[in-house]
Amino acid sequence: MDQSIIANYEAAKALYAQHGIDVDAVLEKLSEIKISMHCWQGDDVRGFLNKDQALTGGISVTGNYPGAASTPAELRSDLEKAFSLIPGKHKVNLHAIYVDTDEKVELDAIEPKHFEKWVTWAKEQGLGLDFNPTCFSHEKSADGLTLSHPDPAIRQFWIDHCKASRKISAYFGEQLGQTCVTNVWIPDGFKDSPVDRLAPRQRLKDALDEVFAEELNPAFHLDAVESKLFGLGSEAYVVGSHEFYMGYGIANNKLICLDAGHFHPTEVISNKLSALSLFADGILLHVSRPMRWDSDHVVTLDDELIDIGRELVRGDLLGKTHIGLDFFDASINRVAAWVIGTRNTIKALLRGFLDPVEELRKAELDFDFTTRLALQEEFKSYPFGAVWDYYCAKQGVPVREAWLADVKAYEQDVLLKRGTETAAAKN
Template sequence: MSIKENYEIAKQAYEKWGINVDEAVERLKNVPISIHCWQGDDIGGFEVNKSELSGGIDVTGNYPGKATTPEELRSDLEKALSLIPGKHRVNLHAIYAETNEEVVERDQLEPKHFENWVKWAKENGLGLDYNPTLFSHPKAADGLTLSHPNEEIREFWINHCIGSRKIGEHFGRELGTPSLTNIWIPDGYKDIPSDRLTPRQRLKDSLDKIFAVEVDEKYNLDAVESKVFGIGSESYVVGSHEFYLGYSLKNNKLCLLDTGHYHPTETVSNKISSMLLYSDKLALHVSRPVRWDSDHVVILDDELKEIALEIVRNDALNRVIIGLDFFDASINRVAAWTIGTRNMIKALLYAMLVPNDHLKQLQEKGNFTERLALIEEFKTYPFGAVWDYYCEKMGVPVKESWLEEVKAYEIEVLSKRL
């Protein structure tokens, strides 16, 4: 049977439950995923005075072919994007600035240092998101930045974040789609602190100074991101979930939830509905923790599907900004992007093909038997046939055929890199 014939059979199964499959496919086309650039070069960046990776972050593996120049990284992104259905975004860190071999400190970065990225994004119809880089730097060597006791060091990072928001604003103005500028810091202590409050007071004061500088919200959206612990900050992280949840609500900023930044028994899917009650928008960095914030490539597991279900069944596709954040150097990096992003989109499609309204009614009526039965039965409905049709419709490889293109790209391009 052809892909179209399988799709028509699948439609009939779903339409018995009032699910408009054609409409779901059209909706999915308009959901952008922000794809993180740093999977392509193991968070190396292109600074002239490059520092070792730090801040509680670790990338493991030495698969050949990582990008070592901006041109290589953009080429690899283009290849991955050609295998992913839909129009998406690319998420940059400050360390991906291009300064023409000039040493430019991070607090001196300007929009001009990202003009090649903007030009490339225009050519490819992409939006750009942005992150100040508050790690892998001498002024973050002791694991403290915006909460540092030294005022001069704090000032450096404050100015870096102010400049980053202006860069994000520039992206939004140039590309006609607002940039999400997200602040994450590594600040914390390895052992039990004797004072938890004072570093958080300094962090709050730093953030207040950063956000006191006005940027146009039409072009830039501000987000803050928490973490539960990191390597070197096992006992205490200044920017905890509670800290940033309170700060974002009080100051009308987006709270960004990274799926790897919580206790292993916590799930981000369970937080989304609560936060949407009090926030107009929230942001996600979707990753896959294995025992800790290890940033494995996203797979189509239960938690990913539950995140997608929470977004779709609560009609929040326009309120939740979805980005990815994983880095695996043990496998082909273009394949990692492709697998992770396709899985995020698959999860959203899966969520659109569940009779969410009917299941809500069953819960309201206390009919938990039928609710559970239907939830389980829909796990084996012909979702794959719809996904195959969507890929074909969007002009990208169907099923695992994309892997052949990655293998060819590895032979023709990646294997020739030093």
């Protein structure tokens, strides 16, 4: 390791130690936290089940940067490259449309065997897997309704799909020895104001009760439910609102998913964590950046991300919170997007660990708000970067922006050759 990195780290350690912060212990805790990196950044949410199906469900991906993965093997290669530049061992979050099989199969009939190559790869890489049923980009979701559809046959199709997804999740957990979180999100809603707001929610509740009827081992599988404020095509009414899923999750012991982009533009999920933690069995985060509501921008180290990290640390919520990413940007290198977003999420947690929480809490209890504000502001310029550099070097990944050269080389050697090699083979 570069001696200057070590020297800067030792100097930073001494400063933080003056406030009772054991930086070595912090880095040990940080190395145990797993971020669930979403696979769909690598191919613009197309998947491999119905690749030619238009992207629907109020989801939009913009940009045409070259090199999007078009096969499971390409996607796994891109994920490997990204993980080689991110400190720690983490998880991959799969959607059901990312099957890896030559078999023609429908969503309601998917089985663990259709994801066996993903499991084998995850074992080789030392990674965990999370999962999601894909209730969009399908002919049976064309009406904008799935689990709340008034047609019993269509509704049953999506119920069966979610049931199949839970069994795949349990298989992942059992095979990998890591709990697999399976998150149910549906796009159901109306573009204009409905006459009956209650009936779709009653159908959704009944459908979810059927989906979750089978008890699965929580050591291998956990269920989560995710709300949304509105979506493209569901601007007036969303069946699975925050109130609906918060009530359902608490009443049925399900993880409640908070997506950073699924609320009003003035709302932040960092402020919801402490309240929800008092009542929910667990929390799932979809960390995104809603520049204009749910615009799913690559996560930057902004105030909200730092506050999320702080809340998780200060409230001792990491034990009951599962952290996942959810963004998709096709205007930049997709591997770089993963690296930037995941490294920033880990940085936010590190920032939380390096705050003088006990001093701040004591000042607050003493109504010494002067000390509270002074310490909060002064710690903004403490040498967090020196600790981050050391952590990256210790974990064997590039320090600071050195990772970008690796991504650029991968782009030249791999990403830019995609499509041209296929075309040459055909000729």
